[in-house]
Amino acid sequence: MDSKFGYPDLSPSAPSPQYQQLPPPPPYSSAENYSVQASPYPGGPSQSQPPSYPPPPPGMASSPMLVTVGPAGFGAYPQNMLCPSCNQTVITTTNHKAGILTWLASAGCCLIGCFLGCCLIPCCTDFTRDVEHSCSKCGRKLGLHRRI
Numbered sequence: 684m685d686s687k688f689g690y691p692d693l694s695p696s697a698p699s700p701q702y703q704q705l706p707p708p709p710p711y712s713s714a715e716n717y718s719v720q721a722s723p724y725p726g727g728p729s730q731s732q733p734p735s736y737p738p739p740p741p742g743m744a745s746s747p748m749l750v751t752v753g754p755a756g757f758g759a760y761p762q763n764m765l766c767p768s769c770n771q772t773v774i775t776t777t778n779h780k781a782g783i784l785t786w787l788a789s790a791g792c793c794l795i796g797c798f799l800g801c802c803l804i805p806c807c808t809d810f811t812r813d814v815e816h817s818c819s820k821c822g823r824k825l826g827l828h829r830r831i
């Protein structure tokens with residue numbers, strides 16, 4: 684009888700302090716320990732990098748500091764750019780090639796009735812032809828300037 688009486692079946696006050704004594708897992712301390720252990724350079728706790736790395740804003744995704752002209756920046760004339768093949772700043776060599784505008788102009792000439800060789804005029808003029816930029820040293824094709 685005594686054992687049944689002394690055995691506390693439901694004591695709400697007992698488990699609550701034990702539950703409060705449990706320290707919550709600190710996420711920051713564990714992250715610092717992990718970053719310090721993961722640092723390959725010894726003896727540099729003061730130079731530990733901040734764990735919070737700021738994400739790059741979406742508006743600054745395109746690097747404005749690069750001077751390298753992209754494929755969309757090619758013009759109709761030779762320009763100075765860095766060749767990725769020979770790693771030298773070269774002046775591109777332009778080569779005119781028949782592009783979409785060339786064929787459209789030729790087709791337009793045929794449609795309006797210029798059958799006596801007039802449709803070949805767009806193929807001979809550089810105004811309607813695309814400009815292909817190639818490296819002047821290694822000859823690699825660097826970009827293409829499309830008229831249309």
Ligand SMILES: [Zn+2]
Nearest residue numbers: 766769818821
């Ligand atoms: Zn080159």
